Amino acid sequence: MPKIKSEKKTRVHGEVVKQGILFNKDFGQHILKNPLIITGMVEKAAILPTDTVLEIGPGTGNLTVKLLEKAKRVVACEVDTRLVGELQKRVCGTPYQSKLEIRVGDALKSELPFFNVCVANIPYQISSPLVFKLLLHRPFFRCAVLMFQREFALRLVAKPGDKLYCRLSVNTQLLARVDLLMKVGKNNFRPPPKVESNVVRIEPRNPPPPINxxxxxxxxxxxxxxxxxxxxxxxxxxxxxxxxxxxxxxxxxxxxxxxxxxxxxxxxxxxxxxxxxxxxxxxxxxxxxxxxxxxxxxxxxxxxxx
Missing domain, CATH: 1.10.8.480 (Helicase, Ruva Protein; domain 3)
Known part of the structure; x- marks a missing residue:
C-alpha cells in the first residue's frame, strides 16, 4: 500500500502558539519583537508625562506597553479585532488599563484623534498615505517616530540629485523635517518581512509654508x-x-x-x-x-x- 503522507507542519513562533494568533499578511502584520529597538523608538520620541501618544497598528502590544509607561495616555488604532482582544487582555487589571484607548478600524479611513506624539510600527502598505494624513492633521503634533520599509525611508530623506529623490521626497520635506534614526533587520520581527526596515523621525514644520x-x-x-x-x-x-x-x-x-x-x-x-x-x-x-x-x-x- 502507498504510504499516507503526514500533514505538513509549519513553523510558528511561540507567541502565536501561546495566543492562538496567526498574523494576517493582508494587514501587513509583522510584530516588532526586539525590546532594544522598541526602547530605542520610545526614547527617540522624547515622550513627556503629559503627552497623548498615537500608535497605529499596535499588534500584540509590545510597543504599546512601553508607551504606556511614559505617556499620560495612549490611543491605539487597530484594524484587526483579534489583536484588539489580545491588547485588552494584556492591560486588563494593570495601572495601564485606564491610560489606554483602543480605536477599532482603519486609521486611513477615520479621523485621527488629538495627539502630541505618534510612535508606531505601521503596516508598510499604508506608509505613503499615512505620512501625509499625519502631516495634514491639525492641531500640529510634536513629532512622529515610525518604522518604514528601508527604501521608503530612504526616499523620505533623499536629496536633490540622489537616485531615490522623488515626489515623495520633496512633498514630505516641504511639510516636515525628516531624519533616519536606526536600521532594523528582518529578524527583529515575527514573522520576518521580506525587506529591511528603518526607523524615521518626522517633525512637522509649524507653521507650514504659505502655499496652495x-x-x-x-x-x-x-x-x-x-x-x-x-x-x-x-x-x-x-x-x-x-x-x-x-x-x-x-x-x-x-x-x-x-x-x-x-x-x-x-x-x-x-x-x-x-x-x-x-x-x-x-x-x-x-x-x-x-x-x-x-x-x-x-x-x-x-x-x-x-
Missing amino acids: FKEWDGLTRILFVRKNKTLSSIFRQTTVTATIEKNYRINASINNQTLPADFDIKLKITDILEREKITEMRARTMDVDDFIKLLHIFNVEGIHFA
Whole structure:
C-alpha cells in the first residue's frame, strides 16, 4: 500500500502558539519583537508625562506597553479585532488599563484623534498615505517616530540629485523635517518581512509654508513624471500645456479677463522660463525652495495647476 503522507507542519513562533494568533499578511502584520529597538523608538520620541501618544497598528502590544509607561495616555488604532482582544487582555487589571484607548478600524479611513506624539510600527502598505494624513492633521503634533520599509525611508530623506529623490521626497520635506534614526533587520520581527526596515523621525514644520497645496501637488506631479527632462522640454509637451491652458482660461474667465485670439500658452510659458533663466532646470536636481519659487513665478503670471 502507498504510504499516507503526514500533514505538513509549519513553523510558528511561540507567541502565536501561546495566543492562538496567526498574523494576517493582508494587514501587513509583522510584530516588532526586539525590546532594544522598541526602547530605542520610545526614547527617540522624547515622550513627556503629559503627552497623548498615537500608535497605529499596535499588534500584540509590545510597543504599546512601553508607551504606556511614559505617556499620560495612549490611543491605539487597530484594524484587526483579534489583536484588539489580545491588547485588552494584556492591560486588563494593570495601572495601564485606564491610560489606554483602543480605536477599532482603519486609521486611513477615520479621523485621527488629538495627539502630541505618534510612535508606531505601521503596516508598510499604508506608509505613503499615512505620512501625509499625519502631516495634514491639525492641531500640529510634536513629532512622529515610525518604522518604514528601508527604501521608503530612504526616499523620505533623499536629496536633490540622489537616485531615490522623488515626489515623495520633496512633498514630505516641504511639510516636515525628516531624519533616519536606526536600521532594523528582518529578524527583529515575527514573522520576518521580506525587506529591511528603518526607523524615521518626522517633525512637522509649524507653521507650514504659505502655499496652495493643491497647486503644489499639481506642479510636482507634472515635473516628477519627467524628472530627468528640462523644464523647457516638459512645458513644450501638448498633454501638459493643454491642462495648463484650460486652467488659465478658466481663471481668466473668473477674473473677467479677455484673452487675445492668438493667445499661445506654450509661448507664454517659454517666455517665463527664459526670462527667469530656468529653462535647463530639472526636477531631479531641484530642492523645495526651487519648487516654491517656480510655483510663485507661474502663479504671478496667472498660470495655475489646480
